Amino acid sequence: MTAPFPAAALAPETTHPLILAPLILALPKGRILGECGPLLARAGIRPAADYTDEDSRRLRFPTDDASLDVVRVRPFDVATFVAFGAAQIGICGADVLMEFDYPEIYAPLDLGIGHCRVSVAEPAEGVGLDDTSTWSRVRVATKYPNVARRHFAARGIQADVVHLNGAMELAPGLGLSRLIVDLVQTGSTLAANGLRESEVIAHVTSRLIVNRTALKTQPEAVGAWIARFQAALQPSA
Secondary structure (H helix, E strand, C coil): CCCCCCHHHHCCCCCCCCCCCCEEEEEECCHHHHHHHHHHHHCCCCECHHHHCCCCCCCEEEECCCCEEEEEECHHHHHHHHHCCCCCEEEEEHHHHHHHCCCCEEEEEECCCCCEEEEEEEEHHHCCCCCHHHCCEEEEEECCHHHHHHHHHCCCCEEEEEECCCCHHHCCCCCCCCEEEEEECCCHHHHHCCEEEEEEEEEECEEEEEEHHHHHHCHHHHHHHHHHHHHHCCCCC
């Protein structure tokens, strides 16, 4: 009968310390990325210099802190990356949270950047002419189908949504829809296309969001970053 191997023979020759992968902070491409810069600096986050370069083909960037990398994705995708755990932390507009309403996301901080609004708009010459209380349904072009349906349903109106990812301002003039629901900052794009806001659904700012599971399983690491962002929001002494 063959003798069993001694335990020492099965043990590794050396013991390696546990190496944890860095946490991922998801940042939105575009206008908000520029507004994030000063906030990240105050939170002590210094990503690789090309993270703001829209021509850079990299999408994941190291920072000067080995425990954190940043990724740059479309604004609507930030919430999805965080909800599914691909990123543990993110910066995301409240409009995106309204649209997706992921239960896996916790939004502890309003960052006070990215000010804009989600609004209903229509051809300027028609604003105020119709009594909307008589409507039973309306066709709406938007990239916010859930927000639009909820908004009009609260008024007893069925919204027939035409889901577009951009160029919503063209829809009424080309007969695609009667109204649009879109994100508005200055209103200049609406005006340039013959539209005007008729109602503000919600005022929007960007939020710090975290994955709830990551917060439970890595409370010290994730909580420390929440605390750093919170400190970064405090007025300078």
